[in-house]
Amino acid sequence: MEPLRRGDPHRVGPYRLLGRLGEGGMGVVYLARSGAGRPIAVKIVRRSKAGEPRYAARFRREVEAARQVSGVFTAPVLDADPDAAPPWLVTAYLPGLSLREAVGGFGPLPPDAVRPLAAGLAEALADIHRAGVVHRDLKPGNVMLTAGGPRVIDFGIARPEDATAVTRVGTPIGTPGFMAPEQVRGEKTGPAADVFSLGATLAYAATGAEPFGSGPARSRDLRALTTRADLDAITEPWLRGLIGACLHADPGLRPSAAGVLERLGPPDAEGPSLLGARWLPPAIAEEIDRRTAEAETLTRPPPGDPPDADPAVGQAPTEDPDDSVQGTAPPPQGVTRRTVLAGVGAGVMTAGGLGTFLWRRTRDRQGGGSRPPEGRGSRAPQGPPPEGRSRWTRRVSDDSLALAAADGVLLADGIEKDGDDSTGIVHALDARTGEVLWKRDGGFSAAGDGGVTYLTLNEGREISAVRSRTGEVLWTHQVDFDRLPTGELAAAGQVVVFGREEITALDVAGGGRRWTSGASARSGLSAADGLVLALSPEALAGLDARTGKTRWTYPLDYGDSQITGDGMVFACDRFGTLHAIRAGDGALVWRRRNVGGWGSQVGGGRFYAEGHDGVVLALESTTGRQIWSRTLTRLKDDPRRQATAYRLSGTTLYVICADGNLYALDTADGRVRWTYGTEKAIRVQPVSANGLVFIGAGDGSVRAVAAPS
Structure with missing residues (x-):
């Protein structure tokens, strides 16, 4: 909501606009209220698109298709003017969560919720097909979970069943991963294509x-063409059979929709x-109730609000005659960039994040007021959290940056450039002041026990142990040329380990070689809790840190980001599935889809990781049960990239x-205690020490941040 x-x-027609819900290439969707105060969603075509015949025709089709469909599980059209300048469409506003948002934030639905x-959805498709329309874009983002049941929305590319193709032959139109094979090939599609999309949507749920x-x-289109769907995680025979059909x-x-x-x-x-929300898991139902209450109460005009007299679309502009849309409005007073939550896609008219913005807007117009009700679970915070305080900044790198801390010393691994040459360098900084205690040319560093830091020096030809506070060299080990450490160093109790094609362990007391293992660590190396974890494209191996003997091997398809704690080892495969493995014997305890491994943290019986679209998840480490989730940010251009990185420190994440x-x-609950903003921050794991938290900035500097007073 913006x-x-x-x-x-x-305004548009007789409707007063309150804020932006989202936008797409074709138009913008606004939250509005009717004359009776009913919350509605208004879609307005961009003026730049309205003049193009193909966009005008597409919007007219959307209006016509949506008007033809009337069913319990679709979003009704309340008003429209496809001939206005620009054209607009009004639908019922559906407060709730999209299916993608619900599953991404709260986890997959149990079978007893997937059935209703x-x-x-099948009844909605039956209504759509009875009207002679094919939706052509059914997907989790176009399914709303509301207090009145599930609803199918967005008829932006819907077509009559007997319509000819609107694109060039061989050019698909729809969403990859949810299009039927005939749709991917750019062929004429009928109701059966919507049933295929229904199956894909149910599999996701x-x-x-x-x-x-x-x-x-x-790649997704190719798998759809060959119908190579991954349904292994579906164990209920009736559900697997239905989706497969x-x-x-x-x-x-x-099957037809009626056949389903x-x-x-x-x-x-x-x-x-089904005409409610109690068929859903309690956490999702409670979130729907909260958003519904916000939509019903917070869109009512505040007491004393002046009559609607704002200029409407198409009337003479009041100022800025060069603006592309006449009758312009500046942002409401009192709403800053930090208090406005991210909007949703133009086709998904949800109430996500509505409460904070509308509560603040109403409060400012009334001159005060109480705080909005706190929602249970883990949605966006109510009102702006306090700001953290900057303590010091130190530039230590010309390029990438990695951070670690031990014994009041901050280790910053960076790069120094000299023309075309680059040299790895490690800075040891006083955590309290940012003063440079010492620095060494090197590649990687690892913090050990007893105030000792281990470094790779001389282009990896040497491994040294130095005192973290002073940089005094305690010992140096010369590395054989064929064993140069091309990956991380890891300290594990009495040994420090390195290697890639094979692993070597050095005694922390004098630097002598303790053991060598043939285990491959081509994809990563780490150590904790008496284990050395060697990750290869084929498997994750747990080695005894004292002897180097392989305790167990767990097959893993191109895994990464292994981390250990609470007697467990966590790693992700290339498909984005998190595997929780028992550290003692390498047995799988649980696994979960759509969870990022890099930047995760474990401790206190909980595992913290990134879920779908940047959602922060807190899971019970030994069972995988979700404790809470919170959405802080998303990567709009590529939602599958990592959007977050974590550091656990006591009761603060x-x-x-x-x-x-x-x-x-x-x-405890994912509540935002405070924030600190900088446009130059980069996604390296933060580090905490001496009551401060340290972050890396895009200019190669380290910033020390303290909690608000």
């Missing part, structure tokens, strides 16, 4: 992962009604985000 921008209208979801994987759109390569062999309803059978007479901000979260 405030209106300069260039946005105050399938029934609601049940597993938390897209059935045709992640990666480039071309919907995903059949031959459109003629897929027949396969599901009659609803449970004793179960909760420090999160550095792609938006350049540092967030201090309460580990």
